[in-house]
Amino acid sequence: MTATPPTLRLTRETDDNELWLLLRLNGLLIGYLQVIDCGHELWVMEIGVHPEHRGHGHGTRLLRALLDENPSAQIAGSCGSFAPDHVWRRARTGMPDTALAAWYERHGFRPDRDDEDSRRMVRLP
Numbered sequence: 001m002t003a004t005p006p007t008l009r010l011t012r013e014t015d016d017n018e019l020w021l022l023l024r025l026n027g028l029l030i031g032y033l034q035v036i037d038c039g040h041e042l043w044v045m046e047i048g049v050h051p052e053h054r055g056h057g058h059g060t061r062l063l064r065a066l067l068d069e070n071p072s073a074q075i076a077g078s079c080g081s082f083a084p085d086h087v088w089r090r091a092r093t094g095m096p097d098t099a100l101a102a103w104y105e106r107h108g109f110r111p112d113r114d115d116e117d118s119r120r121m122v123r124l125p
Contacts, residue, residue: 079101
């Protein structure tokens with residue numbers, strides 16, 4: 001008997017100026033990315049991956065989907081880590097800020113030295 005291969009599915013939900021990219025494995029939510037359209041740029045509010053599914057490129061898959069769909073948009077976010085307790089109760093804190101900044105840089109983001117928030121990262125079109 002052959003086992004059924006896992007099904008990874010990316011879906012989108014929108015509401016006014018917000019977009020959620022939702023990543024599900026066999027129907028179970030394992031990752032999400034929340035974006036707000038600020039008019040002049042897209043602001044990444046949160047990227048979260050379930051603790052049991054980290055380290056498999058799911059966060060990159062979510063961010064890549066956003067970048068691929070918006071190649072000419074300015075996209076920004078904060079490299080401040082958080083613990084998505086509202087989604088996964090036992091979630092540990094995400095990547096340290098320095099690791100998160102390096103992760104954003106691998107995807108074409110750069111620190112925004114002109115902004116008062118030292119953790120702001122931006123990808124210009």
